[in-house]
Amino acid sequence: MNAGFPGYRIYFPVLVLNLIMGTKALIRKDPVTVYFILTFLISWTGAFLLVAGKLIHHEPVSKLDGILMFPVMLLGPSCSGILLMYVTGGKKGLKDFCVRISPKKAPGKWYPALLIPPSAILLVLVLLSLTLSKEYAPNFFLIGFLFGIPAGILEETGWMGFAFPNMSKRRSALSNSMLLGLIWGLWHLPVINFLGTASPHGTWWFPYFLSFVLVMTAMRVIIAWVYCNTESVFLSQLMHISSTGFLVILSPSPMTVQHEPVWYVAYAIALWTCVLFITAKWSKNLVKKKKPENHRSLIYDSGGSV
Template identity: 40%
Template sequence: MKIRPLMQLYPVTSYFVLAYLISWGSSFAIGGPKFLRGELLDFEDAMRMGSLMLAGPSIAGIAMTYLVDGKTGLRNLFSRMLKWRVGLRWYAAALLIFPALILGVLWTLTAFVSPDFAPTFFAFGILGGLLAGFIEEIGWMGFAYPRMETKFGTWHATIYLALLHGSWHAMVGYLWEASTYGVYWLPRFIAMWFVAMMAMRILLVWIYSNTGSLLFAQLTHASSTGFLIILSPLMISPANETLWYAVYAVILWIPAAIMIMRFGKTFVRQPPQDTAT
């Protein structure tokens, strides 16, 4: 079977294969040779890998949208990125949940554990958050999620996407951080990219489901990633960094759990059932 009809037949699988190939392949091309020689990757290496890594979800999302739905699909994709007229509460949810929880966790750890947990202000996080949120979600929520929701339902699509999105970070994460964090790399990775990522994705899908706006999915992701970079302590031991990420991951599940209890696994308020006979 030719590759194009196969990709059209299995669009979601094709999307993730393409996104991973672009992101992991380009990341390994930059960091792999130095890593295999036993050399430490520096900040410049990480920035180059990260920049190319972001290309995977967006290029795959745009390419698969065109391949499956043509120009009409592309117009629909980009129109969802322009939908900004929603209630102010959704702006607040998208932009404020994550910095509030991050600051709360760091201030608490600073007061009761160590001053090393004091939040900082790293301005680069603004750019990092915007790039991650706006570029990645073109693929994750713009292409993959709507099709996954149709096939699996809201809840399962959200969980599957969170797991795949979390795993997507493994190549850059391991090449850049494994030698730095040593035995703490795996628990830190699990806390940040699986436990916290799943709660973040639940909140993001909740906001997306109630606004129908890809823009708000992008803003939510940008807020999550951006404030983690902006506020995270810079001079901190691997053990303490793993601790704070683990605590944050658990705390992030509080608003996610509240949302699930209030709205159910469809993430939107259901109309009352008509019990009349």
């Protein structure tokens, strides 16, 4: 088979080795960019493949299909994060992650931060229901909290476990968390029509998407604030679970597509007000301005360029 290529057995392994070494060099040079590319590739490709048959045959994608797309998309941030932790840090990188994901790493005084999402949601919905319409009255779909658990555990393995700690040293933690929040919001795009209680959103999907991204970006800054002061991925996961879980529990239902973006914008304003308070009190690096000399920050260990 290889008679016409006498050097095949020599050059092919060399080619593969060079490809592997080149890939490793790229990952080490810009791990965060590689992480985002890999995350979107896995999540969006997986979501597309799940409904590809219906899209090809011009059939509508059902709400059940949309729900099933979520667990597939969760593989992107989690698998990419663990893989790149190992590639860039080896066993030491994975061991460090195990420390940061341990409940023992989570200081008890930061657990009250978990009340920020439900408090903000309830405040906004009660005010809107009293001033605009009873349609904004909060719901109590308690089983909805289960939606937040897999999202929080798997997503934060990558977002706060790998991406945020390795983002550029040249920007503040506030800037990095806002950038990560925008990327996080964009990541939801394939399933945006199945989020919220007014889904499908029809021609109102884009206003809803913009309001959703505003919420996600502010929430990412708040999660990053908790992480910067604790270096706890576990607390980041709990913050995500609280955010997603209470959003599902308390979101008004039924809700018209025209009105859902309104309360999301109001919720975003509440969260951004919280962000303003955080930056005023904790600085743009989201930590107290005076830190102990021996404080070990994982935020900028790698120096990735994103």
